[in-house]
Amino acid sequence: MASEAENLKSFEVQSFYCRAMDAPITTRIVDALPAAIGRDTATGRRVLDWPGEPVADALVLRLVGGLHALHRAGADPRLSEIFTGQVTDPERISTILRDTLAEHDAALLPWLDGPPQTNEVGRSAGLMTGLLHVAAHFGARMELLEIGSSAGLNLMIDRYRFDLGGVEVGPLDPALALKPIWRGAPPPAVSVAIERVRGVDIAPVDLRDDAHARRLQAYVWIEAVERQERLSRAIALRRASMVDLVQGDAADWVEARLAEPQPAGVTRVLMHSVVWQYLPPEGRSRIRDAMAAAGTRASAERPLAWVMMEPNRDLHRHEVRVQCWPGTPMELVALTHAHGAWVEGLSPPYETRDYVMRRGAYEAD
Numbered sequence: 001m002a003s004e005a006e007n008l009k010s011f012e013v014q015s016f017y018c019r020a021m022d023a024p025i026t027t028r029i030v031d032a033l034p035a036a037i038g039r040d041t042a043t044g045r046r047v048l049d050w051p052g053e054p055v056a057d058a059l060v061l062r063l064v065g066g067l068h069a070l071h072r073a074g075a076d077p078r079l080s081e082i083f084t085g086q087v088t089d090p091e092r093i094s095t096i097l098r099d100t101l102a103e104h105d106a107a108l109l110p111w112l113d114g115p116p117q118t119n120e121v122g123r124s125a126g127l128m129t130g131l132l133h134v135a136a137h138f139g140a141r142m143e144l145l146e147i148g149s150s151a152g153l154n155l156m157i158d159r160y161r162f163d164l165g166g167v168e169v170g171p172l173d174p175a176l177a178l179k180p181i182w183r184g185a186p187p188p189a190v191s192v193a194i195e196r197v198r199g200v201d202i203a204p205v206d207l208r209d210d211a212h213a214r215r216l217q218a219y220v221w222i223e224a225v226e227r228q229e230r231l232s233r234a235i236a237l238r239r240a241s242m243v244d245l246v247q248g249d250a251a252d253w254v255e256a257r258l259a260e261p262q263p264a265g266v267t268r269v270l271m272h273s274v275v276w277q278y279l280p281p282e283g284r285s286r287i288r289d290a291m292a293a294a295g296t297r298a299s300a301e302r303p304l305a306w307v308m309m310e311p312n313r314d315l316h317r318h319e320v321r322v323q324c325w326p327g328t329p330m331e332l333v334a335l336t337h338a339h340g341a342w343v344e345g346l347s348p349p350y351e352t353r354d355y356v357m358r359r360g361a362y363e364a365d
Contacts, residue, residue: 002054007047008034010054014061018221020316021338025085026221029067029097030060032090036097041105046112056277061219066111067100067223067294069218075107076100079275083222095212115278116219117205119150121234122227122340123273123309124157125180126320129164129334129343130188133322134269136188139312140302142267145257146322147250147287148275149199151207151216152243153234158194159241165345175237176230180337183344187334195266198244200253207238227339250279251286268294273309274318276355295325303327309336310355321355330354 011034018027037044044062050059070076071083078096081087087096101108134142151156161170163179165186205212213235220227246253254270262268264324270291276284291306298304304325309317320334331350336343 001250002050002052004048006050007050007054007059008037013055013059015114021221023221023223023308023349025223026064028088028093029064029082031046032093032097033060033063035292036101038101040097041101043101043105043108043112048108059112061116062112062222063108065116065215065219067097068222069111069214070100070104070107071222072214072218076104076294114203117150117203117216118219118339119153119205119216119221120273120338120339121153121160121176121230122178122337124154124160125162125164125178125340126309126318126334126336127154127157127273127307128160128162128169128192128335129345130271130309130320130322131192131269132164132167132169132187132190132192133331133333134305134307134324135190135192135198136269137327138267138300138305139265140191140193141265142192142269142305143196143263144194144198144269145254146197147198147201147254147267147270147272148278149201149204149206149245151212151235151238152199152245153231153238154273155197155199155243155245156199156234156237156241159237175241176233178340180340182340183342184334185345185347187345191211195263196244198246198277200246200248200250202247202249204245204247207235224339250275251283251290251333254287255290258290264301267305269301269305269307271307274311276308276310291323298325306330308355311338319355328352338353 011030015030019029037047039045071080079100082093134206159175161174161177165182167186167189169192205216207213220231294304309318309320318336318338319332320336321330322333324355325332329352331352333350334343334345
């Protein structure tokens with residue numbers, strides 16, 4: 001259990017990443033919140049007495065999401081002056097936030113119940129970069145298994161078109177086109193043919209419910225206008241489309257899916273983005289064991305792969321790693337912006353260290 005001082009320290013950690021991601025308004029809010037939080041509100045007491053690891057639990061971003069939702073709803077005009085950049089004085093911001101926490105305590109408290117679920121569509125660019133490496137190993141045909149699917153927006157990866165360093169992949173008439181700034185070596189120029197996509201989440205977001213859609217939008221920072229527009233288009237597509245998304249435990253689901261018969265000539269791929277830190281240690285261990293066991297059964301006819309986009313807090317970056325059975329150990333093939341604004345392709349020989357989630361691995365959402 002973290003101390004009150006450690007819980008407040010997490011605001012400094014988050015502030016660093018807000019600055020690094022060029023989010024001045026969100027940075028000002030995060031910086032001002034410690035002075036606004038007190039034991040006179042249920043929300044304040046819960047933050048100060050947070051029982052978990054506040055950075056890994058994204059405690060600060062839970063609260064920022066709730067405040068952003070109040071602004072988007074027009075529920076607090078003084079708060080909106082902060083979110084629109086009209087008020088920039090730190091002491092003034094703290095005063096307004098203190099009043100907001102008191103006035104909207106009941107509305108803000110539930111935002112602390114679960115981690116942010118941004119379901120950032122831009123992360124599909126990092127995932128597709130990894131899938132191109134898989135296709136270079138085993139061929140175009142693959143089935144995808146995603147854990148931590150949230151609202152299922154990245155389960156529609158087969159409906160998006162990507163331009164990744166000049167390598168184009170996806171339908172010619174896409175519902176959404178993604179062209180991140182590309183740095184470094186281009187990915188393999190191969191085809192990808194996704195035959196099936198399935199996903200699981202411990203608490204799926206049902207975007208048919210306007211309240212759930214608004215919640216998803218509230219987690220996207222106020223400065224991220226392009227992300228908000230992209231999310232709105234993805235939400236509309238999701239409402240008009242079917243995806244195979246179920247509620248369940250990630251480890252249970254992965255074990256069950258890996259035990260199913262696999263079509264010949266189709267690569268089975270486990271993929272995820274910024275979710276590993278939210279899984280309990282036992283769940284992460286079970287998934288590693290299940291993949292290793294399935295890897296021993298994999299063959300050239302029925303190969304297996306693992307594609308992940310996860311944060312490296314030590315080096316302040318997000319990494320795309322790929323492992324193939326039979327074939328390669330876990331390889332670092334690209335670096336990427338947390339929300340997919342840019343991707344940097346790496347050149348072989350690739351680093352082959354397994355992904356290790358360190359304590360407090362959360363960077364930004």
